[in-house]
Amino acid sequence: MSTITKSTALYPHPFSKAYWHDAAAEMKSTKALVIAALMIALRVATKGLAVPIAPNLKLLSVASFINALGAMIVGPVVAIPAAFISDFLGVLIWEGMGTYFLPYALQEIGSSLIWALLLYRAKVTPWRVMLGRLSICVIVNVVLGVSIDMLYQQYFYGASTVVLTIPRILKNTFMFPIEAVAMTFFLQLMVPITNRMGLTYGGANSKENLAFGKKQVVLLIALFVAGVACVTGYLFYYYDTTSLSASYTAEERYEANCHMTDILLEESDAYDGDILVTTVESAYQKFLGKEITYNVAVYVVDEAALAEYDKDLETIRGMSKSKAKAVAEDGVMTLDSYATIVVNKKTGEVASWETK
Secondary structure: OOOOOOOOOOOOOOOOHHHHHHHHHHHHOHHHHHHHHHHHHHHHHOOOOOEEEEOOEEEOOHHHHHHHHHHHHHOHHHHHHHHHHHHHHHHHHHOOHHHOOHHHHHHHHHHHHHHHHHHOOOOOOHHHHHHHHHHHHHHHHHHHHHHHHHHHHHHHHOOOOOOOOHHHHHHHHHHHHHHHHHHHHHHHHHHHHHHHOOOOOOOOOHHHHOOOOHHHHHHHHHHHHHHHHHHHHHHHHHHHHOOHHHHOOHHHHHHHHHHHHHHHHHHOOOOOOOOEEEEEEEEEEOOOOOEEEEEEEEEEEOHHHHHOOOOOHHHHHOOOHHHHHHHHHOOOEEEEEEEEEEEEOOOOOEEEEEEO
16 A cells, blocks of 8 residues: 655745645645644634734734744645635624625735745744744735725725825834744744644754844844834824724713813803803823813703704713704704813813813
């Protein structure tokens, strides 16, 4: 009886016929397909699981480690369909098909392909891990991510605008050195295990191959310092340009609007006898700042018109700025002025206020 001996060769690069022959042979390997199925299940189960470090910034995605490990074991030919399946099932299970946009699967596929090309049947080193992480940050997260976001806007909204890339670039600059180090340590732990199991073929010195050299340490420290500077700049930018009111729940909006009304009635004598409705149009807090600056529209309610209106006063007080303007257009209330109110977030004390 003849048996097929599986190649255990290592390749310095993926640009060879033998490399792709071995990668294609994984499609006929029961072991490789079982590993791929296991990695799909783990990626779906850990979708979105990451450590948050700042608004809109998440670090060390668990699925990214599983992705790299699986791609290293099964190679690019198996990793590509596995990436698509894991993306499809992840969205289906966690978000529902109503939110699925097929081109986003290209990011999952791109990440898997990059890791497979660099780690499959290769001598795994910190340089390869750093190159893989850098390629994913630049090609997948920034270039491909922005392109797909624009395509998404064009498809669903009929207009494609340039998606702001500065926060995305800053986030990836900060994340790159940390994730590169974490991924290297993870592979230092996993590669000897996969070698013993016959899933990879790095040899006896595989763990030593992943040890950081002096040049790599210096480079990563420099990149980390640059990343900290970038993320600090991002946080200043984020807090300066993002209104807190944009994420208010209905209850938070009602409380904020009523709070602004109470402040004006207490601080000003101009509204004695008037029924006021205020709507928070924006609210900004400086990064590491203690005060929130509220920009508020101040309306005076017409009691007679309100009595005949189909909404009561408490409902109107919980409205957003656009809905409040609609009520004003119905003649129920009149825009009196705009106010800027600065409140200490911790104590609730009013630092300053003015109307215009």
